[in-house]
Structures are given as C-alpha cells and as structure tokens.
Amino acid sequence: MNPFEHASIPTLAYLALAHSPNLISALILMIGAVFPDLDALAKEHRSYLHSLLVFAPFMLLGWIVGGYPLLFVLGWASHLFLDFFTGVIPPIYPLSRRGWGLSLRLWGGVSSVHFGVEVIERYPEPRREYRLDVGGGFAMFLIALFVLIARCTNL
Numbered sequence: 589m590n591p592f593e594h595a596s597i598p599t600l601a602y603l604a605l606a607h608s609p610n611l612i613s614a615l616i617l618m619i620g621a622v623f624p625d626l627d628a629l630a631k632e633h634r635s636y637l638h639s640l641l642v643f644a645p646f647m648l649l650g651w652i653v654g655g656y657p658l659l660f661v662l663g664w665a666s667h668l669f670l671d672f673f674t675g676v677i678p679p680i681y682p683l684s685r686r687g688w689g690l691s692l693r694l695w696g697g698v699s700s701v702h703f704g705v706e707v708i709e710r711y712p713e714p715r716r717e718y719r720l721d722v723g724g725g726f727a728m729f730l731i732a733l734f735v736l737i738a739r740c741t742n743l
C-alpha cells in the first residue's frame with residue numbers, strides 16, 4: 589500500500605467519525621499513518637516500525653496520554669492493519685523476522701465469482717529501490733483532502 593492510501597484511509601475515517609474535526613488532528617493522524625514506512629530507510633522494509641512489539645508500548649502511552657499522541661498511534665495502528673491485508677507484518681521483530689498477513693482474493697468471470705482467503709507467511713523484504721504506482725492512492729488522497737477542507741471549514 590502506498591503512502592497516499594495510508595494517509596487517506598484513516599483520515600476519511602476520522603472525518604466521518606469526529607464531531608468537530610480539525611486540521612491539526614487530521615495532520616497528526618496522517619503523519620502517524622505514514623510513519624511506519626520510515627522502515628523503508630532501514631535494512632529491511634516492514635521491520636521495526638511494523639512490529640507489534642515496538643508498537644505496543646507506544647500505543648499504551650498514546651492511550652494513557654490521549655489527544656494528539658493517541659491520534660498519532662491510531663494512525664500508526666491503521667498502517668499496521670492495512671499492511672496486514674496487503675502483505676505481512678512481523679509481530680515480534682526483531683526477535684523474529686517472520687511476518688504474517690492475510691491475502692483476500694476475488695476471481696472468476698461472467699458465470700461465476702470465487703472468493704479466497706490465504707494466510708501468508710514470509711520475511712520482510714530487503715531494502716531496495718522503490719517504484720510505486722501511486723495514481724489511485726493520489727486520487728484517494730485528493731478526495732480525503734477535499735473532505736478535510738469541507739469538514740474543517742464547514743463548506
């Protein structure tokens with residue numbers, strides 16, 4: 589999943605659920621939502637910042653403190669949730685590099701449609717050059733931005 593999608597999905601959820609959303613809160617949520625992909629700068633993508641072992645103490649702290657720190661870790665949580673369905677997350681990295689995810693697939697044709705669920709298990713990918721097709725994610729981000737402006741300015 590690309591950074592635009594990671595930023596847009598929790599922001600749209602926030603804008604749908606918040607009684608009086610504000611720009612700063614949405615921005616902090618977005619930063620938390622893309623923050624784990626700083627792992628891409630490390631030796632392996634989906635490593636430390638995608639680990640539940642690393643995430644759990646921050647989630648607890650955010651829960652206790654509330655406010656902006658909570659929004660940041662909720663963004664982080666949404667990232668891990670979404671990555672679980674688009675690859676793997678290594679729950680106890682660095683103790684184990686093994687990650688798990690869930691692959692959901694639809695296939696078929698005119699006469700039939702099938703649905704499949706598969707648990708995937710693999711190791712984080714080594715760092716490499718990234719080339720992402722971000723067109724759909726960018727469109728989603730523009731929609732989130734429009735809704736954000738509309739909700740925060742009462743358009």
Ligand SMILES: [Zn+2]
Pocket residue numbers: 624625634638667671
């Ligand atoms: Zn990620």
